Amino acid sequence: MSTTVAARRSPRPGLLLLVLVAGWLGLGVATAGPASAHAELVSTDPGESARLDEVPAQVTLRFTEGVSLGAGYARVLGDDGARVDTGAATVEGDTVTVPLRGDLPDASYVVTYRVVSADSHPISGAFAFVVGDGELADAGAVATDPDADPFVAAALPAARSLGFAGEAVGLGVPAFLLLCWPAGWASRRMRLLTTAGLLTVAGAAVLTFLLQGPYAAGAGLGSLLDPTLVGATGSSSFGLTTLGRGALALVLAALLVPLWRRAAPPQSQEAAGLAVLGGGVVLTTAAVGHPVAGSLPVFATAVTAVHVAAMVLWLGGLAALLAGLVRPGVEAGELAAALPRWSRVASGAVAALVVTGVVQSVREVGSPAALVSTTYGWVLLAKLALVLLLLAAAGVSRVWVQQHLGVTRARPGGRRRVTAHAFAAAAAGPSGAEEGPVVEAARARAAVQARGAVEDVAPLRRSVLVEAAVAAVVLVLSAVLVGTPPARATIAEPVDVTLPLESAAGESGSVQLSIDPARAGANTLHLYLFDDDGQLAQPADLRVTLTEPEQEIGPLDVDLEPAGPGHWVADGMSIPGAGTWTAAVTVRLDEFTATTASTDFPVR
Structure with a gap:
């Protein structure tokens, strides 16, 4: 909810989104580099369907970015399906080398591979070459590459979705309390919500770690605890970063315990420590997947980190509003104190989401044609449509706040909305100007309103519920995008x-x-x-x-x-x-x- 209750006009994130998307459509691919954030095979030696005079000492495969064998493989098979390599395939950057045995006859050979790209996705394929005058083997018939297990393929984005939701709640709720609602540190609901969110982050990180091995190897859920696959994931940067995220979430949950017991906001040093740990969780979320692959990985990771942090602030604030502030019988003064601060935080978060989202889109999609001709592009369009719906729901919430927490006072040349909270602050400060009966009456109504409860909070709660429901779908689509090859890498x-x-x-x-x-x-x-x-x-x-x-x-x-x-x-x-x-x-x-x-x- 991007609720504006201050007297001055706030920026319009929806308009900003439309302007930025239109600009991106106009620029197209002109501002984007040629590299893609998903590995592809670009050359082999011997080449596909090559006919050689003698058996080579090794087979090499070169990809568009760095790869690893991990839980995968790179093998050379004879036309009978038996392995003819030495079993000592190596990887150096973007090149995989497979040594061959030295006693091989003239025949047709099939190279089959399944490697893991820098963005943690498996890439597989097969091709054949022939030595001598024999017939070229059918690579598809000799080498059968396992497809991703459907249960693993579904479980991995589900685990990511849980992790994103856990971060939004586990990090966003305490951020909301710190920035907007200090009195909420005494709320039992806030404590339970935050703790559940951080435990969800840790649990989702462990589940993602365990699922990565079967996903990379094309195995099923039965191999979830396979020591070989667990070891392969544990030795990768993806695995270490994912486990680090879970560990940071647990440490953060432990440090919050004394604050909940004290039922008071953290001191400045405590707040700084919590911010560092929360930033670590955000950074480890950004430092896996598409951002770390392709061109400008440091810049892309930084942009993604800002995107994740903005998501955490916005959605975590929605969760805190629903669980703590937006409830029947809430005090108007309590709302008037928290919502203006939340308005500024939410508006900044939305602006950051829009800007970083467009930057990510240019990098991962590359051109308007790719946006409407690839799976990644269509999922991204669906996400953008839902973000616009979120902004519309935020507008409904803003209208409610202006009607229930604001009053009108006369000004030369027109009228404007100000909050009851602002009137209360004005009453406490000095004033050198004469105040007419309209202003006095407005302050009296504001004082009554601040002392009483807001009876009709249901419309605000409904609009925030809509925001939260749509945001949940956005999180799922975000998890799907993480596991989908970028449009730039798939479009010809x-x-x-x-x-x-x-x-x-x-x-x-x-x-x-x-x-x-x-x-x-x-x-x-x-x-x-x-x-x-x-x-x-x-x-x-x-x-x-x-x-x-x-x-x-x-x-x-x-x-x-x-x-x-x-x-x-x-x-x-x-x-x-x-x-x-x-x-x-x-x-x-x-x-x-x-x-x-x-x-x-x-x-x-």
């Missing part, structure tokens, strides 16, 4: 480029290339050829080839079909695998003159 970006044709005598015309969707597998290529005057041209001969230098694939000739004057099409053009490919065009204008052009493009 078609190639559409115009290149100058170069020869020994200089530039001579241009060629326009379009490759869609620039994915591994079947693609469609359109080629338009223009002369020096920009007119469609018809050459004596035309050739297009594809090459992947790092994987030593190609040049592969592309079969072109005429589609009109100066226009050729290759429908179903095959790109064997992911990587950075080069499309080269050679145009022979006559018997003596040839021009060339080339462009590099990523294939996902």
Whole structure:
């Protein structure tokens, strides 16, 4: 609830959200770097479907970001499914190396892998290569990669949701008491709510830790306590950070015990200690998943930490309002003392959520096209829609507060709303101006209101309940986003480029290339050829080839079909695998003159 009861106008977070989203849609991908926050295989040696003269000493796989084997594997199998590697696969940064035995015959071999990316998600796949003149094996038939167990896949986001909810309550409630409602430290409800929230954080952290092993290995719930999987998770940064979050939550719960017994706000040093521990819980929440992978991990982690802290302040305040302040028979003076402070805190939290949310979206989505064509994008849109609904409910709460805790006094040029609490403060201070009967009557009504109870608190409670219910769904969607590959990592970006044709005598015309969707597998290529005057041209001969230098694939000739004057099409053009490919065009204008052009493009 972003309730405004002060005399001056507050910022409108909903308008800010719309402005920022519109700006992001306008900028698109221009402000975002090329790196993605989810590992992808970009090259292998030997390459996919490669035909070699002799068995290599090792197989290497290179990804877009650092990976680990963890609970996964990297193996090389013969065409009968038996392992032919030495069993000593190693990882160095973004490269996995699998040594092979030295006594292998000419045959077809299948490489199968399941590694864990820096954002804790498993990446798996398989490909084949052949040594000698034999037939290439079917990688899918030889290597069967286990899918994620459906119960594990559902339990992991559920555990994250519990952890987020626990943080909102366990950290947000004491923050609300410290910043807005000091008298609440004597409330038994606040003590129980905070303790339950912090214990939930610790329990969710342990559950997430245990589920990560089966999730990475593609195993079921029966392997939850498998020592190998637990050890693999425990040796990873994800596992250590997750357990650290649970430990910090337990320490914070223990330090709060004497404060609850004292039923009084903490002293400055105590408050600083609680803030440091709470900040540690927030930071360990931000330091896993998508923020730590891809480009600018330190910046992304800092932005996510601010996002989590703002979420904690806003949703924790809602929980404290429902459990403590917004109840039948509440004293108007008590509300008038807490709600103005809460208004400022909530408005700042909402603004921080909006700004950091847009920054995260630009990094993880990258372009408006990815927003509406990927699972991550659609889930993010649903989350944004719910945030707008939250802001609408906050507006209803603000109106209630103005009607029940505010009075009207005359001012030159109009009227404005001020709070009963503000009138009480004004009455206590000196005043050098004469006060008319309208102001005196207003102060009298304010005094009566402050002494009495607010009878009709039900509408405020309903609006706060709506906020809390919608916020619970937002937390679930946030947990789903954490486990979903970012849109930038899953969307393929078609190639559409115009290149100058170069020869020994200089530039001579241009060629326009379009490759869609620039994915591994079947693609469609359109080629338009223009002369020096920009007119469609018809050459004596035309050739297009594809090459992947790092994987030593190609040049592969592309079969072109005429589609009109100066226009050729290759429908179903095959790109064997992911990587950075080069499309080269050679145009022979006559018997003596040839021009060339080339462009590099990523294939996902």
